Amino acid sequence: MSIRRAGRRTMVAAVLAACLIGSVSPALAEPAPAPNVVTAKAVAPGGSYVEKVEALDARNVRLHIHSAAMNKTLLVDVLRPADTSVPRPSLYLxxxxxxxxxxxxxxxxxDALQFLGDKNVxxxxxxxGAWTFYTDWKSTDPVLGVNKWKTYISEELPPLVDAVLGTNKVNAIAGLSMSGVSVLNLAIAKPGLYRSAAVYSGLAQTSDPIGQNMVKVTVETWGGGDAENMWGPADDPLWKANDPIVNAEQLRGTDLFVSTGTGIPGVYxxxxxxxxxxKPSDTPQTVAIGAVIEAGVNWSTHNLDNRLRELGIPATFVYRDSGTHSWGYWQDDLKASWPVLEKGLNSQP
Structure with missing residues (x-):
């Protein structure tokens, strides 16, 4: 049964200003004995392979993955479970x-990695993948290059992670801000690959004029790329093909968690x-931008909620009573989403 905690809904004013900021970076530590890595010799269908496995400390490894689709080597940091005596599931963050x-x-x-550190995942x-929406781009972009991130994340990377780390091949996926739509689209693209999915302050629609402009602001204003190289002009079918609300039926069977604030400034x-x-002197302006972004996210999240209700697809939606587009809320939301993520991760392979 879905849980929907209602909060105040906001007017979507100036939704076309700025979009979806946030990221994840590796946890570096002093070199230490290698964790329980099964093998560094792994090749995925299509020719992608593990170039190198680097031990960062007793539980953290860095994988150097050569993507055949993008013809370049990409980094993946993995926090290993405390107990590797049996194969464990994987949470893609x-x-x-x-x-x-x-x-x-x-x-x-x-403190996300500390929180996840005792979860045996x-x-x-x-x-x-900065500014790319973790999708497969139609054309090479002069600024952002060749991008085949959907192929990489859904086809190339999982079999390599499974082989190197000896996982049980059960996965979940979570993302914030720009990657919210990516999480939904990756779950749609390959149903069953990710048993559960969590979206924190993420855009949930892309093919209507407001959603398209939010995407374009991220790719073009912030990233310097050209959104036409990603999904073509505004009337290209790729915009609808990558719209989670249009393709929501494919989310059936995935344990879903979606959260958003209202855009009203809050405790963080x-x-x-x-x-x-x-800098503190810049906070009022930054909060104002974050408020506009979160108002747009709130609007699209309600639209996704309504669509899933129409389809009879259960999901957990959390509407916070306040909060702009910033890290403190995402830390809280990740912790709140863990029961949903854990449900999928504990399902049978």
Missing amino acids: LNGAGGGVDSASWQRMT NVVQIIG DEPGGKFRLE
């Missing part, structure tokens, strides 16, 4: 718009707060 290579990261901004942290929006990245 996606970045926001920064792609995990900037200062805004789960590791630096939250492989936490697979994908690095790279005070200048100088623990989760603030900007």
Whole structure:
């Protein structure tokens, strides 16, 4: 049964301003004996392979994965379970718009990895993909390059992770901000690959004018790329093909958690707060941008909620009474989502 905790709904004003910021970066530590890695010699269908396995400490490894689809080597950081005596499931943790290579990261901004550290799950942290929406792009972009992230995450990476780490091949996926739509689309693209999925302040629709403009602001204004290279012009069928609300039927069977604030500033929006990245003097302007973004996210989340209700697909929706687009809320939301993620991770392989 779905749980929907109602909060105040906000007017969607100026939704076309800025979009979806946030990311995940690796947790670096002093070198130590290698964790229980099964093998570094793994090749996926299509020719992708593990180039190198690097031990960061007794529980953290860095995988160097050569993607055949993008013809480049990408980094993946993995927090191994405390107990590797039996095969364990994997939680794929996606970045926001920064792609995990900037200062805004789960590791630096939250206690997410500490929270997940006792859950006996492989936490697979994908690095790279800034401003790409983790999707397969139609064309090479002069600024953002070749992007085949859906192929990488859904086809190339999982068999390599399973082979190297000796997992039980049960997966969940979670992401914030820009990667919210990516989480939904990855679950839609390959039903069953991810048994559960969590979205924190993520856009849930892409093919209507408002959703398209939110995507374009992220790709073009923030990332310097061209959204036509991603999904073509506004009338290209790829926009609908990558719209979770249009394709919501394919989410049936996935344990879903979706959360959003209202855009009204809350407890984590005070200048100088623990989760603030900007200088205190810049906080009012940053919070104002985050409020607009979260108002748009709130609007699209309600639309997804309504669509899933129409289809009779159960999901857990959490509507916070306040909060803009920032890290403190995502830390809380990840913890709140764990029972949903855990349900999928504990399902039979």
